[in-house]
Amino acid sequence: MTADAALVRRCLAGDPAACRELVGRFTPDVFAVCRRLLADAHDAEDVTQEVFLRVFRSLGRWDDSRPLRPWVVGIAVNRCRTWVGRRARRPELADYLHETPDRRPADDSAELRAGIRDAVDALRAEYREVFVLFHEHGHGYDEIAAAVGRPVGTVKTWLHRARLELLNALRARGLVPEESAEVPPSGGDRP
Amino acid sequence: MTRPTPTDDPLPPACRATADRLNRVLDGEWEAASLDADRHPAGCAACRERVAAARLVLSVLAQPEPVAAPPGLTDRIVSAVRADRRAQARRRVLAFAGGLAAAAAVALAAWLGRPADAPQPRAPDVAAGVPPAVAPEPRAVPVRIGEGLSKFGQALRDTPIGIADASAAPRVLATLTDALTRRLDPAEEPTGTTLADLPDAARAGLEPVTGTAQKAFARLLRDVGGVSPKPKS
Ligand SMILES: [Zn+2]
Numbered sequence: 001m002t003a004d005a006a007l008v009r010r011c012l013a014g015d016p017a018a019c020r021e022l023v024g025r026f027t028p029d030v031f032a033v034c035r036r037l038l039a040d041a042h043d044a045e046d047v048t049q050e051v052f053l054r055v056f057r058s059l060g061r062w063d064d065s066r067p068l069r070p071w072v073v074g075i076a077v078n079r080c081r082t083w084v085g086r087r088a089r090r091p092e093l094a095d096y097l098h099e100t101p102d103r104r105p106a107d108d109s110a111e112l113r114a115g116i117r118d119a120v121d122a123l124r125a126e127y128r129e130v131f132v133l134f135h136e137h138g139h140g141y142d143e144i145a146a147a148v149g150r151p152v153g154t155v156k157t158w159l160h161r162a163r164l165e166l167l168n169a170l171r172a173r174g175l176v177p178e179e180s181a182e183v184p185p186s187g188g189d190r191p
Numbered sequence: 192m193t194r195p196t197p198t199d200d201p202l203p204p205a206c207r208a209t210a211d212r213l214n215r216v217l218d219g220e221w222e223a224a225s226l227d228a229d230r231h232p233a234g235c236a237a238c239r240e241r242v243a244a245a246r247l248v249l250s251v252l253a254q255p256e257p258v259a260a261p262p263g264l265t266d267r268i269v270s271a272v273r274a275d276r277r278a279q280a281r282r283r284v285l286a287f288a289g290g291l292a293a294a295a296a297v298a299l300a301a302w303l304g305r306p307a308d309a310p311q312p313r314a315p316d317v318a319a320g321v322p323p324a325v326a327p328e329p330r331a332v333p334v335r336i337g338e339g340l341s342k343f344g345q346a347l348r349d350t351p352i353g354i355a356d357a358s359a360a361p362r363v364l365a366t367l368t369d370a371l372t373r374r375l376d377p378a379e380e381p382t383g384t385t386l387a388d389l390p391d392a393a394r395a396g397l398e399p400v401t402g403t404a405q406k407a408f409a410r411l412l413r414d415v416g417g418v419s420p421k422p423k424s
Contacts, residue, residue: 014276016273019269019272019273020265020269023265023268023269023272024265027260027264027265027268028259028260031258031260031261031264032258032260035258036258041261045261045264048260048264048268049264049267049268049271052268052271052272053271053272053275056272056275056276057275057279109251112247112251113251113256116247116248116251135217135248135252136252136255159214160210160214163213163214163217163245163248164201164202164210164213164241166244166248167213167240167241167244167245167248168241170244170247170248171237171240171241171244175244175247176240176243176244176247177243177247
């Protein structure tokens with residue numbers, strides 16, 4: 001039995017220590033994903049809690065031959081999608097989002113970071129989700145495929161198109177320096 | 192490597208190899224230095240800009256912004272999860288107990304309402320020329336009870352704490368025995384034993400059952416409630 005499966009079994013048996021261990025293990029991941037996809041700390045906190053209620057309600061249906069993290073992250077991505085959909089019907093909240101302090105760039109690198117983030121946010125939902133999971137949260141293709149419930153090939157196609165759209169958007173926003181040769185190459189490894 | 196079909200590829204064919212190379216670098220398969228080996232961007236302004244943009248993205252993503260969960264969030268979530276589990280367990284136990292009480296009451300009412308002076312099961316015959324006082328609806332009754340009970344059985348099996356759980360079992364038994372002993376008490380006035388008077392707890396217990404089963408039970412209660420109970424002297 002995997003460590004994940006053993007932990008889940010203890011949770012299902014009602015072991016409070018196991019429940020705390022599971023929440024403690026995944027809260028940083030889930031909160032980070034929610035924080036990024038929702039762009040609001042309060043919403044992220046609410047949705048993170050909602051995610052864990054879902055996780056424990058459906059824990060009995062988790063396939064114990066699969067890793068737990070992508071399953072939990074998948075629930076987080078789903079809840080964020082639902083939340084964003086609800087929020088889109090309340091325009092006053094969307095306006096408020098653009099005034100959160102961390103949207104205001106402090107210097108050039110922050111401006112660049114904010115520019116990239118805005119361009120990522122402008123991608124269609126599934127492109128944005130796979131981009132964020134891969135590039136900002138270090139999930140591999142297999143994990144993302146499990147999280148969004150699509151084949152690896154589909155996830156790759158989405159991510160490749162997402163990148164191309166992003167690069168074109170950065171060009172259109174004038175964020176790309178004129179003389180590309182002067183930009184020092186930085187490590188090509190994923191974070 | 193996934194490659195869009197020519198019809199939905201937003202790139203000119205000449206730029207495709209450069210885009211694939213960018214994706215391999217962004218996938219982490221190839222070093223960023225491999226971008227320098229590509230000759231195409233030298234003659235293509237769009238690809239030159241794409242390569243520059245990719246380098247920017249790589250440099251920014253190489254230093255991810257740390258996101259820390261707020262202090263105390265884990266504790267709040269653990270409390271919320273426990274409260275939620277308790278509430279769920281309570282609902283399931285109520286559904287089970289309410290369902291069984293309802294089924295027991297139905298069976299009892301049917302038993303009380305059976306014609307005392309008609310020992311033959313075929314007694315209400317159409318040959319008598321008198322239309323039957325009760326619609327043929329109750330014939331479907333056993334099936335519905337079975338349906339309802341199977342739902343309660345499922346709710347029971349789904350209960351995470353298990354119905355055999357030491358804390359839950361006495362409550363379930365108490366609820367059931369209460370309902371049964373109250374109804375079977377020979378001292379009680381039998382005329383009050385119609386299902387229209389079904390205890391609220393039993394009705395509330397039906398709440399989590401799906402609409403169909405709930406409707407079936409509502410009809411059942413109405414139908415059987417319409418049968419006038421006869422005291423078994
Ligand atoms: Zn080109």
